[in-house]
Amino acid sequence: MGLLMFLVGVVIATSLGESAAPRRNVLFLVVDDLRPKLGCYGETNMVTPNIDQLAAKSVKFERAYVQEAVCSPSRTSFLTGRRPDTTRIFDLVHYFRHLAGNYTTLPEHFKNNGYITQSVGKIFHPGTASGHTDDYPYSWTFPAYHSPLLNYANQRLCPGPGGQLYRYAVCPVDLKIVPGGSLPDIQNTDFTIEFLKNRSMDHKPFFVGMGYHRPHLPFAYPKEFLDLYPLSKIHLAPNPYYPPWLPEVAWTPWDELRSWEDVAALNISYPFGSVPLDFQIKLRQSYSAAASYTDAQVGRVLQALDQYGLADNTVITFHGDHGWQLGEHGEWCKHTNFDIATRIPMFVHVPGVTAKEAPPGRMFPFIDALDKSLKFQPEKSSLGEGYSSDAFVEAVDLYATISELAGVDAPPTCPENPLKIPFCTEGASFVPVINNLTMTSHSNDVTSAGKSFAWKQAIFSQFPRPGVHPGNTSMNPVLEDIRIMGYTMRTVDHRYTEWIAYDHTTFTADWSKVYARELYIYSSDPDEDVNVAEVPAFQDLATFLSKQLKAGWRSMLPTLRV
Ligand SMILES: *[C@@H]1O[C@H](CO)[C@@H](O)[C@H](O)[C@H]1NC(C)=O
Ligand SMILES: *[C@@H]1O[C@H](CO)[C@@H](O)[C@H](O)[C@H]1NC(C)=O
Ligand SMILES: *[C@@H]1O[C@H](CO)[C@@H](O)[C@H](O)[C@H]1NC(C)=O
């Protein structure tokens, strides 16, 4: 009897499978302001066991970059599969559908293909930047979900002098006394778990975007996570000073950090003053604790995916929306073109491809970093190896990659001036890299299904400024204030940047008006401390890289070898 029912089940499943192309669900995890400060990226002091476990069952990208190191421009870029020059989104105010074109977004594409699409937490930048709806109903089947506790997020949550509450950047909290007894990322995670439970019952294909707020400022997290990071183990950035040859136009005065009451009280001079060293240590400690708190929430979602029987048919992507400066170059937050601001953690899990199969419900067991009885030791963990790739990938590539992995049509490459074309991309699917899991940094070739590709040899990002000298609109100018665009290209050996005139009324850059240049040579200067762009000995190199930069991303697209 049992066997007969089993056979009937197999027959039904098979015929369903034949009537529709095999399609996978998508869990799209995005973490705000997370740089690759994770155990799986070799940061041995970091306690991020759940994210590390996912990485160990994924392809992990060592060279993944965003197209602009600030929230909405980066997110709009990877959610539309287009670069900032085409989304025209360089600030946190404007909405691409008003300013550029009626582009079919990544979740919208899945919705058009019969998926239930749901946004939880921060996927699009909320507010005017996504039409006050997080791009609903275009992108999402249901209205975007935000924890009601978000209303408290920027209020006074942090205990300080006189037993009062303050708006602090460094803000370990006691869950027993915060409003609602919880925090937004915890509630958003609860919602995603319920969403997954519902899908396990109705069996509808889904694309769920789960966007975590931490480790974005304020560093508000349950105070227990601070215990994972004794102050004695926290070190300063290796280069916490203004690089002597850095052009001022490249500098952000990090107003975002200065606005918190604990930082404002330090009276740091504007725009070049340094954060006192003891406070730098505290910021680095709390950034780490906030990352561990997010790790615990990621672990809860992965465990739910596993327990509801969805793990074996769900593609999981994980990435940060940009990096974060923790005192490197004397800088804080994002808002620059440095590697530390543009490089992100990124990995892609494909069931049956990037990990060995596990018994049902055992792919992603939750790892509780706060459980002292476990004596969790990241370096001694037996999470497995996973795959790691040195191939250059960009956040703008995720659209085509996820489409291909899930089994929906991947968008074609956009032509020039694609404002009127709803469905195309300025990224490239990196499925060939995933298929070729053994590629090394010395190999330019990737094979995929019998085809051989010459992979891209550079990535491209940009950042706008209102003028050459740092002022209170420099950090992230609104479109109407933009006068300069810093275009940057990163190759294996170099980073090259030109800060050039930009006309925000016509959205055009003028390569003949160069305000400043930067050139970093990684063989002698891995941290980008010494700008040699104006050193006579390097002019031939600068000229060569300048040509490549102007040729742009199209000249670096992976090409099929015949
Ligand atoms: C944008 O595209 C959507 C989906 O194709 C369509 O329903 C909508 O009318 C379009 N909006 C505009 C302003 O063209
Ligand atoms: C799950 O399904 C129930 C019953 O239909 C519904 O009330 C609830 O809103 C759903 N929750 C989510 C997160 O989708
Ligand atoms: C900052 O300036 C305020 C007002 O001038 C002063 O009361 C305070 O002591 C100063 N704090 C520090 C750390 O210098």
Ligand SMILES: *[C@@H]1O[C@H](CO)[C@@H](O)[C@H](O)[C@H]1NC(C)=O
């Ligand atoms: C990866 O690409 C290299 C170079 O083309 C090739 O030699 C190797 O066999 C490929 N590996 C896999 C797993 O496809």
Ligand SMILES: *[C@@H]1O[C@H](CO)[C@@H](O)[C@H](O)[C@H]1NC(C)=O
């Ligand atoms: C920026 O500085 C200008 C000139 O000092 C001042 O008028 C303006 O209010 C400041 N804006 C902000 C956002 O602080």
